Amino acid sequence: MDATELRERCARQIDGFSGGYFTDRPWLREAFLAVPREHFVPDRVWRPRPKGEAGPHPLLDRTADPEGWLGAVYEPTTPLITQIEDGAVRPDGPAESSEFTSSISCSSVVVKMLHHLDPQEGDTVLEIGTGTGYNAVLLAARVGATNVVSMEIQPDIAERAARTLRQYRGDRDVPLVVAGDGESGYPERAPYDRIISTACVREVPPAWLEQAAPGAVIVTPMVTPFAVDALLRLVADGEGGAAGSFVTVVSFMRARGQRPYRPWSEVGWFTLRDLDVRVDAGGQRIRLH
Template sequence: MVMTAKGLRARCAWEMSRGPRGFADCSWLHQAFLDVPREHFVPDRVWWPAPGDDGRYALIDRNVRPRAWLKAVYLPGVALITQIDDGTVAPTAPAVGAFTSSISSPGVVVELLRHLAPEPGESVLEVGTGTGYTTALLAHRTGAASVTTMEIDPHLANRARDRLRALGTTPGFIVGDGEEGHADGGPYDRIVSTASVRRIPPAWLRQLKPGGVLVAPLDSPYGHDLLVRLVADGRGGATGTAVARVEFMRVRGQRAPRPYAELGWSGEPGAAAWEDLRVTAGQAGQCITHAVVEHT
């Protein structure tokens, strides 16, 4: 049976509704997922994210294998790789190298936006536009005029802007370092990053309204990133918890590893579950501790 993009999208939504990374009670997100054509944002040639037997990432070319390409676009747990080594590797053949951009998997995007929980008309800053797909889902919820998106790579930014514009979606677009945020457009009700950080950039905390929400992937000593959700105190700080385990590409300026002790992590990571972490971030740094669990 030949499945259309719409049919595959509906099936993907249905599969996600059954899993832990689903829509939960988030009906606006479910509707946005069904309405936004994910395939519109995916380049014709992408790399599969796991290496083959030869150690290289296979290329999926829409013009050569249109059905395989479309099926891959709608796999709930698969992020397709759109850039390797900052664009120095041409998408013409299987490749090796470091992933530097992707279209995030449907499951992860849904998780991110479910925790962000933007309301219609709320101002949102997105860091890491990538293909523009997450931007389109955000704009579906809040209205494009309420969204500002930042991408450090000019080539990716231009492509995403064109793809969004082709659907009539025109958010604010900044080509630049998202770690600096965009003060001129703030303060924001919500900030979301689709690139992970080792240290939460102080600018994000300054640019949130009091009570504003930050959702971002944070590197952790647990062997994976943690999605953190923090609420701003209006004085340049924010507190919250880790809400999910995720895996993201690092923001460009924070690729180099640093000792966790320098990044505010205290205690042995194995000593407690990541679900029990308490995250406090401010202008002087961050502090990640295990919440005291009260036993009665």
């Protein structure tokens, strides 16, 4: 299969997942089918070994195995790892380390996040975690490239993404890629109608609230006490706050400044002592009191 056929098959596979993330977002399906994901993926990437399996994470090399590499690019649930340990592990062979620090998220998660973000035509968007630039170009297809600002903390990754975006877009406008800490946002272009982070936070950075337009949607993965990360969707209330809920379970690398553990109560979570447990003939129920 060539890249177009693989992309179409990948879209059909995503259609089949519960949630219908494409069905009520025709623009997203169109953008997904129009953008050659392979253009954004580096020639050497690691495929994370399946959970529970021992051994290193294999390296996929486009030159050595073009078919294997392209197949992986279009596996809907496979993220491809583009950086390990902030670049300390070189992409020249299988990797023992699981300290992943940059990736292209798997297609199904990219689509799920954009579904929940639900950007509208002409919206201004701030993305945190440019990575390869793939997500930024999908956003550009919806809101217009000049309305997208994407921030990447690792300068060489930001530089590569900007270059890749320019190559792909040719003489069309490109999203603005800013090398810097996305936790501070980018006030120069605020307010934003949509804020999306592809780096996982323990606490929503105050700058995102400050730079969110009233009614703005904020979508970010968050570290939880449940041994999984969860995708948080918030709506800004126009008074400096935001409220919302978790929409699904995900797995993401940490925002750089939020890697160290912080006590759950310090970042607003309940503790075990806040839970009531009732067991009776109806079963067991565990609720917050």
